Amino acid sequence: MNMLTGYIEQTEGEIVIDGYNMLKKPKKAKKEIGYMPEGVPLYTDLTVKEFVTYMAEIKGVNRKERKEKVQKIIEKTGLKDVQKKLIKNLSRGYKQRVGMAGALVGEPKILILDEPTVGLDPKQITEIRELIKELGKTHTVILSSHILSEVSQICNKVIIINKGKIVAIDTPENLENKVSNNNCIYVTVEDTENKMENIKDKITGIKNLELVEKNEDGTKQYMIESEDGVDLRKILFTELAKENITIFEMKKADSTLEDAFMKIIEGGNK
């Protein structure tokens, strides 16, 4: 990430940003990038407007258009009410927005955001996520994050890098499906007569039946694994009703990006 933005020189390989080589034409390449570093460093002695103007200046935004563009970005990032406040007096969420505004100014084609939601409260997180989604419509946004649920919410494409090597590139859905165990169904039942164990013999297609946990209210959760390509839910519903077992809950096991991540990383380490 640091190399992409030109903060550190690359050790090998080539970095080409929108057709400009980072080593040969750093000025043009850097102009296409808006970068919000991790921890959002800001000049806290300046006011919001001054900071955004300063960023516009060092990014070489035309003098005539500067004022207008700065104002536009301040409005876009929802900073209009605080634009005359010193950055050091702002809350964490606002600071994040200021960082975002700083990255946005100069109309870069690519936005690189490093951990944009770290240290925010839930409301601020959703706000920032909305903003990122909004920006994603007009910019290419590269987002690095440790919060994978966030990634699967916002991103269209995920790259997992382990020890400097790319181990997976795909959409979050595909990654999740790749590792998910679609054959598993979780059912929570009230089974007073302990008939659940017999179910396995009655319905064909059940590969495995396991008790996951006993709940305090007397219900039990089972994991039922079916043969490939068989959806057991319909049969289960009717059969269990016949056996006088009440179904409280039935759901398909869905895997998250976390599972996919763990599996891929572990696979890579072996």
Add this chain to the structure above:
Amino acid sequence: MFAVIKKELKTYFYSPVGYVFIGLFLIMFSIFFYIDVFQYSSTNFEYIFYSGATILTFITPILTMRSIAEERKNGTEQLLLTSPLSITKVVIGKFIAATIIVIITELCTFLYFGILCFFGKPHITTALVTLFGFLLLAISYISFGILASSITENQIIAGVVTIGFFILTWFLPQFSDIFTNFSLINMFSKFPSGQIDIADTVTYITFTILCLLLTVIVMQRRKSVR
């Protein structure tokens, strides 16, 4: 580059740093002025700048110690290095901003010149030569201060290194004559008598360029070795 100068000047005056520097200098300058004029009954404006040079030796770090060290510590350095701005322009911008503060300070000292006009006839050309020499001394001090600031993340260390270096160059000639030509503050001594020494002028300017160049190199090196 102008953006950097503007922003640096803003931070100098939004934070107390700029006022502290100018204020401290003028207070001490006033004390020396008082001693010179009332104790020694001298109406010589230039000679107070001998003391002025001494003051500068100790307060230059106020201006320079945070310039790059703080950027690195806060991570704002990343904003600068990932912007299309070149490192050279950043360094020169910071240098010029600090120099402007010194020029403002020098302009303030004209107040004392005005006071002296009441009592005697101070020589304006000599005064201007002195101020020119003082500016040369200041730019070489500032450039070294910025270099020190680029080496470390810690402002205090940058400040101490800066003062330490100045004091070292000040007293080294006492040990051996060889060092006379390296002593920044001693080179200033000819200016208050109204001479512009070409050798000294060139030394000051080359020293400044050298320090700024080294600063750029230090920052560039950090980019590739991490």
